[in-house]
Amino acid sequence: MQWPILTIGNVNLNRHRRTFLKALAACPLCAALKVEAQESRHWTYEGEAGSEKWGELDSAYQACGTGTEQSPIDIKSYQMAAIEDLKFDWQPAAYPVANNGHTIQINVPSGSTLSLGTEQFAFRQFHFHSPSEHSLNGERSAMEVHFVHALGSKKFVVMAVLLKPGQRNETFATLMGSAPGKLGTQPISQPVDIKTLLPASRAVFRYRGSLTTPPCTENVDWIVFENMVEVAQTDINIFKLIFPMNARPAQKVNRRFVLKGLI
Numbered sequence: 001m002q003w004p005i006l007t008i009g010n011v012n013l014n015r016h017r018r019t020f021l022k023a024l025a026a027c028p029l030c031a032a033l034k035v036e037a038q039e040s041r042h043w044t045y046e047g048e049a050g051s052e053k054w055g056e057l058d059s060a061y062q063a064c065g066t067g068t069e070q071s072p073i074d075i076k077s078y079q080m081a082a083i084e085d086l087k088f089d090w091q092p093a094a095y096p097v098a099n100n101g102h103t104i105q106i107n108v109p110s111g112s113t114l115s116l117g118t119e120q121f122a123f124r125q126f127h128f129h130s131p132s133e134h135s136l137n138g139e140r141s142a143m144e145v146h147f148v149h150a151l152g153s154k155k156f157v158v159m160a161v162l163l164k165p166g167q168r169n170e171t172f173a174t175l176m177g178s179a180p181g182k183l184g185t186q187p188i189s190q191p192v193d194i195k196t197l198l199p200a201s202r203a204v205f206r207y208r209g210s211l212t213t214p215p216c217t218e219n220v221d222w223i224v225f226e227n228m229v230e231v232a233q234t235d236i237n238i239f240k241l242i243f244p245m246n247a248r249p250a251q252k253v254n255r256r257f258v259l260k261g262l263i
């Protein structure tokens with residue numbers, strides 16, 4: 001999960017704030033991003049404001065330090081189970097691609113949804129991490145994509161797909177080809193069908209977790225696909241050039257259990 005903020009690595013990007021806000025003004029979809037950017041506190045993945053310190057940076061980030069259902073996790077043991085009825089309706093579109101200082105994120109216009117059981121969540125945005133945040137049997141992959149769905153502001157379903165080097169994926173290539181190297185947004189060169197970032201096999205792991213960035217809010221229903229999707233190494237390199245490391249380490253599983261099933 002990803003919330004925007006004005007830092008990158010150990011570099012404070014507040015001096016780029018004007019450029020950032022100007023970019024947001026040109027992007028009506030990013031109005032929510034602007035509000036969050038103003039409220040957020042400085043955090044990074046490494047160094048003084050790194051992931052081990054998030055819980056101490058701001059009282060609003062307390063769950064990052066004291067939460068018992070945090071994400072990501074290493075998935076190694078699970079129970080087979082029937083997964084609730086899950087349906088998603090994602091509209092293909094030419095979404096603008098944003099660099100928010102922590103990741104490359106695509107904000108999805110309203111209209112795309114995900115239904116889980118009797119609840120309907122709005123598909124808000126998707127974004128990328130490198131290396132992957134979740135690991136399978138202790139092994140991380142090159143990257144991970146998170147599809148974030150929300151019901152109000154405190155209840156989430158995030159679908160996660162691990163990405164590995166291999167065959168070129170046109171959607172990923174198009175997105176990385178439009179990824180801004182600095183804070184701001186860039187239009188996409190052609191419309192993409194986001195579903196092509198999902199694996200053909202619908203085997204998934206499901207567990208209760210949290211946002212993987214501050215404020216680390218718990219109440220996230222994680223759906224992690226077992227199978228990875230191949231993308232071109234050259235496209236992974238584009239992302240890594242902008243964000244060499246934007247993954248939170250695995251958190252304790254504690255008393256949680258992981259379910260495995262088909263969606």
Ligand SMILES: [Zn+2]
Nearest residue numbers: 001002146212
């Ligand atoms: Zn994420």
